[in-house]
Amino acid sequence: MMGLFENFFRTPPSKSAALAKERLQIIVAHERGSRRSSPDYLPALKKELLEVVRKYVPIDQSQIKVHLDREGGYEILELNITLPDEEQRQGQPRSGV
Amino acid sequence: MATVIVVTSGKGGVGKTTTSASFATGLAQRGFRTVVIDFDVGLRNLDLIMGCERRVVYDFVNVINNEANLNQALIRDKRVENLHILPASQTRDKDALTKEGVERILAELKQGFDYIVCDSPAGIERGALMALYFADEALVVTNPEVSSVRDSDRILGILASRSRRAEQGDAPVKEHLVLARYAPERADRGDMLSVDDVLEILGIPLLGVIPESSTVLQSSNAGVPVILEDSSEAGAAYNDLVDRFLGKALPHRFTSIQKKGFLKRLFGGG
Numbered sequence: 563m564m565g566l567f568e569n570f571f572r573t574p575p576s577k578s579a580a581l582a583k584e585r586l587q588i589i590v591a592h593e594r595g596s597r598r599s600s601p602d603y604l605p606a607l608k609k610e611l612l613e614v615v616r617k618y619v620p621i622d623q624s625q626i627k628v629h630l631d632r633e634g635g636y637e638i639l640e641l642n643i644t645l646p647d648e649e650q651r652q653g654q655p656r657s658g659v
Numbered sequence: 660m661a662t663v664i665v666v667t668s669g670k671g672g673v674g675k676t677t678t679s680a681s682f683a684t685g686l687a688q689r690g691f692r693t694v695v696i697d698f699d700v701g702l703r704n705l706d707l708i709m710g711c712e713r714r715v716v717y718d719f720v721n722v723i724n725n726e727a728n729l730n731q732a733l734i735r736d737k738r739v740e741n742l743h744i745l746p747a748s749q750t751r752d753k754d755a756l757t758k759e760g761v762e763r764i765l766a767e768l769k770q771g772f773d774y775i776v777c778d779s780p781a782g783i784e785r786g787a788l789m790a791l792y793f794a795d796e797a798l799v800v801t802n803p804e805v806s807s808v809r810d811s812d813r814i815l816g817i818l819a820s821r822s823r824r825a826e827q828g829d830a831p832v833k834e835h836l837v838l839a840r841y842a843p844e845r846a847d848r849g850d851m852l853s854v855d856d857v858l859e860i861l862g863i864p865l866l867g868v869i870p871e872s873s874t875v876l877q878s879s880n881a882g883v884p885v886i887l888e889d890s891s892e893a894g895a896a897y898n899d900l901v902d903r904f905l906g907k908a909l910p911h912r913f914t915s916i917q918k919k920g921f922l923k924r925l926f927g928g929g
Contacts, residue, residue, distance in 0.1 A: 578849065579846065579849045579851055579852050579853065579856065582804075582805050582852055583859075583860070585805060586805055586808055586809060586860050589809060590809060590812045593812065594816070
């Protein structure tokens with residue numbers, strides 16, 4: 563008879579699978595997005611650019627921004643280097659900037 | 660022309676080697692000359708699952724380093740005709756698996772086999788990348804569990820960007836989902852991601868659902884690929900999977916709770 567009770571008075575379904583699905587959809591979409599917008603070579607490109615600029619101007623990692631965008635059939639590589647103020651540059655060679 | 664198939668997943672312990680062993684055995688049973696290669700350099704598991712661990716003399720890395728030829732290293736399966744195993748090396752460092760070396764061995768195997776099944780190690784390190792690099796098709800083994808699904812998605816990204824087909828701009832690696840360790844009654848209760856949930860997230864075609872089954876452990880204990888236990892659910896599921904891979908349109912089984920008759924529901928068997 564226990565079988566009968568178990569079948570007709572089941573505990574309500576828990577919702578942990580729904581939560582798992584929701585979390586996965588968010589994280590997977592996020593990771594796919596970052597995969598697409600930053601190809602493998604971007605970190606290396608950024609590092610090498612930093613080294614070249616540093617030959618002439620003292621800058622740190624946070625002052626160089628590399629961003630790749632897709633628009634229609636085009637890819638746009640956006641490069642942003644913030645140079646330091648004049649005072650901060652004192653003592654450094656000024657030529658070649 | 661031989662087809663190279665990688666069995667991969669990202670996450671460990673989801674059933675890659677179990678799937679590789681059964682898939683290769685199933686292809687061979689159906690008459691295709693099949694070789695299954697263990698890419699897990701350093702660990703070596705496939706030989707145990709296939710039950711040929713005591714017959715390993717030379718391995719994959721020996722062949723790459725020209726210390727043995729393929730015929731010396733290939734182990735012929737004793738149960739199934741047309742089936743060979745190329746075991747992984749246990750002791751060498753992982754750098755032994757060079758792209759040139761792997762390419763040369765695969766080219767040689769393509770002469771004598773219809774299907775080359777590459778059993779990938781877990782992770783996304785060299786061994787895993789080498790196992791998938793030359794693949795024409797991929798079986799992505801996933802468990803209905805969050806970290807496994809996420810890692811599978813990661814592997815799909817790598818297949819699409821870092822395989823030889825991707826690098827050379829050829830047709831992409833053909834992807835198949837293998838959902839292993841599935842428990843329909845738990846999915847039905849809402850405790851486990853369902854087949855549809857996983858399909859919706861990963862978005863690749865479903866090749867087979869392998870139910871959670873104690874037979875899988877029993878057959879690995881015995882060194883017998885579970886596909887040979889055809890009276891078991893897992894064995895039947897793998898047989899369906901191989902037939903589907905070869906083009907048969909079979910409905911998916913073991914994805915929903917086995918319906919019990921009314922009397923059985925009332926009087927036991929609960």
